[in-house]
Amino acid sequence: MSAPSDNMTIPAPVVRSRPLLLRHLPYFTCAAILVALAAGMQFDGYVLNVLMQATTFSIAVFGLCVVLGLCGQINLAQAAFFGFGAYAVGIGTADLHMNYWLCLVAGALIALAAGALLGMSTLRLGGHYLAMVTISFQEIVTLVMINDVGLTHGPDGVPNIGRPGLFQSSQSYLAFCVAMLAIVGYLVWHLPDTRLGRAMRAVRDNELAAGVNGIDVFRTKIYAFALCAALGGLAGGLFAGGFAYVSPDQFTFNDSIVFLTMSLLGGSASPIGSAIGTGLLILIPEWLRFLKSVPGLYLAIYGLFVILIIRFMPDGIWGFVTVAYERWRAKTKAPAPSSPLKLMPATAGGDIVLEVTGLSKHFGGLKAVDGVDIQVKRGGVHALIGPNGSGKTTTLNVLSGLYKATAGKILLDGTDITHMPPHQRTAAGLGRTFQNIRLFRSMTALENVEIGAERPGNRMIGSGGDVALTGRAVEALNFVGLGSRANELISSFSYGHQRLIEIARALAANPTLLLLDEPAAGLNSTEKLELHELLKRIAAQGLTILIIDHDMTLVSEAAQHITVLNFGRRIADGESMAVLRHPDVVSAYLGNE
């Protein structure tokens, strides 16, 4: 980033909200009561086992809540990660006579490392790869558990697993597990509102848009996947201590499917849903024990359940409840902006914000962009126009990093961004919108814009606390005239308004250069006028805009400078009116006589 010149960093408004722990006192009170109940009530052995299973399984399903619910990635090997934790505690305490706590932590860490490695090998690729690779991994782990007799005792399993000295009795150990459940549940419940959690939701909703809003998509997915695996490992460790015996048949692919079904039934997006799903799928089979007399019947019903849930209740049981809550929340009043939106684009001092030289993008033999030079002057509106297929959108995609340049160089405010991935370009000061709107559809307008505001290197949000983020996002929404509807879900906005939210998302990040990809496409004439006004207000604050559009009225009125492409080459460049009268431009649009 450049020196902040006269635009000094604005200190974030110091508004102290009540400490988080205090606001969530009811949660902790309930948790404490549950722990006390688990410790104090007298259960018989059978009930104790069912409760122990439900508690430890819930923690493993919380893992799926992170990876599947929040981040939208699939994990069909949760039972394997669960097994890592279980065997770590099992082999560690029974064979190696190690400290229980050490084994529990080690199990979670091993699972974490395995999850991270597995994720690194696959998460760059499409979701079907991940599904298949996790199944393969699950199969390999099962094979090792059965065949590596020296380490795992093979099919016989590991007996005589120890517990920590403090929780020797089953009852006290259950209380300990419930306490762990409450703590992990709290963390997972809170995750969506943290920076990492928002990034995960953005990745789930729209990977491309997440990337151009400054989120490292690949790393976010790995974090989610590793976290899920670690929770699986932790749960497995607790499970092993609870039942004192583990064997390979407890950690098979079928068990991974059971975890998945629990997550889907309850609603994978929330830990509350996960706990409900886990509880139901452990209790229901206990009530319907006769089903277990026919081998397979029970899992066949699970399979049918999965299909039916996906078809008729895609958000699970808890999803039903949440949708109602979101409708209610949309009606709550949006926070009022403290001040109008300020745009203070960073500057390295030069006259040129974006300098593109010799940019080319070839798809096989097709030269979509061929040796294009563009110089965008600071503080103006620069338009890139050309007939259909002239390479405008390809140029924009190369500029924002969605395509790799075949040749050429891109300098943004003096920084070479040619080889950066999209999220780093965003961090360097690039903002963009898409022709076909790419918003995070499961989030509210405010949350969408918050993700934009959270751009690494955004000087307008101070240290990036929640209050500053929300403040900045409300200002940006207000700037485009939608501040009063901040808490509504994206689906309730019209097409034109969605476009404005996308612009607000880019503005909240306080970019150095804003790329607008056909912002007028699909807008009616009133909306186009509003858009024109908005562009003027943006430019008035000194933010440089590079716009692509077909609407010649908009382009000729808004832009001072125009570059024209045709067949991937630059055919004209200069001051607007002169360019539009250029004979080559006229013939490119209207044809030759």
Added chain:
Amino acid sequence: MDLFLQLLFTGIGIGAVYALVALGFVLIFRATNVVNFAQGEFSMVAAYLMVVFSVDLGWPYWLSFLIALAGMALLGVVFNLGVYYPLRHRSFLPVIIATIGASILLDNSVLAIYGPQPQVLQGWFDTPGIQLGPVYLDSQYLLIIAVTIALVFFNYWFFEHTMLGKKLQATSQDKEMASLLGISVSSMIMLTFIYSAILGGLAGVLVAPVLFVSIQMGSTIALKAFAATIIGGFGDVAGAIIGGLAIGVIETFGAAYISVPYKDGFAFLVLILFLIFRPQGIFGERVAEKA
């Protein structure tokens, strides 16, 4: 050297089965952009149908074979209507999960009906095989290889030289445009599911005499077939065939020279290596860049 040739023959034979299932994967993927995780179950169900009609009821082998394939066509229809079609407008994740649900349902329904005991199915020929120099050519493996070769040619002819094949290709490449040209997209997709189910079933019936007929056979074959499609290059027909043969050969040699219990692990190891070092596979994944 003799052992080497023998293993090579066996590997290619078993690889041909993976190739057939992989082909089914690829066809469905290209038509619907969905990976069908129940593809292996098609093989398993067909093998059990074979056992029911040929062994339990004692009907002629060829008749049982035809009934099994007809059953698969029916299963393809039911699968499309029950699992894929209702979810066709949703993103890929729900569809994947639904097909996984379907595979669990099929596996365990068969288990509930038929029990866990693996079944034995006779081969097609009475002659067990022929000795060719140092190599013993098992007749069932020869049949598998022959059928696979025939199907590769049939596929080529069907997709490149018939109108129906062209329509299927058009549908898989651009559904909207295809429907604007008067192609019934939903019936093309239905046809793809039927054809893939039959391919999967054929693989199951052919491989059943070599392996035991068991509940697990479907998922085992499917995982390896999927590994084959990735190794070959996702969505590529030739890649699926080459990948399938490669997996068959690798695991046969792995079992012979390295470790028998880990036989099923080799395919996955190769798969993960490919994902790290050459994720686009041998022939490269057929995906266009999109933004």
